[in-house]
Amino acid sequence: MAGVRRLRGWPVLGRDLAVDLGTANTLVYQQGRGVVLDEPSVVAIEVGSGRLIAAGHKAREMLGRTPAHVHAIRPLQDGVISDADVTERMLRYFVDQVRPSRLVRPRMVVCVPSEVTGVERRALEDAATRSGARRVYVIEEPMAAAIGADLPVNQTAASTVVDIGGGTTDVAMISLGGIVNARSIRLGGDEIDEAIIAHVKSEYSLLLGERSAEDIKVSVGSAFPMTQELSTRVRGRDLTTGLPKTVTVSSVELRRAIEAPVLQIVELVRATLDVCPPELSGDVIDSGIVLTGGGALLRGLDERLRHELGVPVRVADDPLRAVVRGSGRCVEEFGSLERVLVGNRQF
Numbered sequence: 001m002a003g004v005r006r007l008r009g010w011p012v013l014g015r016d017l018a019v020d021l022g023t024a025n026t027l028v029y030q031q032g033r034g035v036v037l038d039e040p041s042v043v044a045i046e047v048g049s050g051r052l053i054a055a056g057h058k059a060r061e062m063l064g065r066t067p068a069h070v071h072a073i074r075p076l077q078d079g080v081i082s083d084a085d086v087t088e089r090m091l092r093y094f095v096d097q098v099r100p101s102r103l104v105r106p107r108m109v110v111c112v113p114s115e116v117t118g119v120e121r122r123a124l125e126d127a128a129t130r131s132g133a134r135r136v137y138v139i140e141e142p143m144a145a146a147i148g149a150d151l152p153v154n155q156t157a158a159s160t161v162v163d164i165g166g167g168t169t170d171v172a173m174i175s176l177g178g179i180v181n182a183r184s185i186r187l188g189g190d191e192i193d194e195a196i197i198a199h200v201k202s203e204y205s206l207l208l209g210e211r212s213a214e215d216i217k218v219s220v221g222s223a224f225p226m227t228q229e230l231s232t233r234v235r236g237r238d239l240t241t242g243l244p245k246t247v248t249v250s251s252v253e254l255r256r257a258i259e260a261p262v263l264q265i266v267e268l269v270r271a272t273l274d275v276c277p278p279e280l281s282g283d284v285i286d287s288g289i290v291l292t293g294g295g296a297l298l299r300g301l302d303e304r305l306r307h308e309l310g311v312p313v314r315v316a317d318d319p320l321r322a323v324v325r326g327s328g329r330c331v332e333e334f335g336s337l338e339r340v341l342v343g344n345r346q347f
Contacts, residue, residue: 018109018327023076024166029328036098043090044072055093064209078186079113079168080120092131108133109327111141113168115184141323142172145292148326149316158283164295166190171272183272189295191261199257204247206236220251223262224300266308288312292322
């Protein structure tokens, strides 16, 4: 409670930040301004000196295209930090882009997966502190996503949210300002991309990069049969000849290729609903399930879940920014969200 009392006096100076440090993208919300930064969680490092050459969109353009003296990497894997030093430098670079003053260190709200370990949480807090934060507060991603999706988290009726990120998928049932039940797996959009790469490699002896796989997923990927199926041309390196090669891939075969990770997401939601209190089961039928995160944009995923689980499913407005909007509201409206944060033991 001492931490809560300190937060009540937050001045509206536009300095405090909320950060969604994701496997695929990093988003920053600034008090009084809204979302001010949305960049890929990618950095380009000079080999040997370790100098930061680029971060965000510029670094993402370098993936798979760098010369020997430059290494483009993603310092977060499965929703947690895999390279603490590089993550700190990337986060510092992003924070420096948006902080209005170098003299005042901002307070920072950061998001973590619901089943993150204590060591992983501490690594994130340390990275945020070393990047320039005066004090760091933590909120779980599904709670932030529910707040950002405008779900009635303080009411007795349950709200169910499924947050599908690049490296993790979190499912949570929320009632009376707290998480009643939550489950998480280290699986998300990256695993779907890997399934696409493996399929094209086995079926066509064609080697794809991460960016190409993601582009294919966005172009023709789907989790449920569509009225009009799609197709796209895929370019890569032929593993037999070593030469460039182009093939055509349909949404039907791609749906088969990504069935395994999609089924794992479906089963995670099913397992979460199976253990929910019976009083809340009726609420799920009435209010349904809300999808957030970049994975929510996969075509037909809401229809697949609706078909498999027999409950209403919808995609949140602007699902990519639901988590950072929710954590941003913790910065803007701490007084009104105090019950949510204290009840969930986040601050």
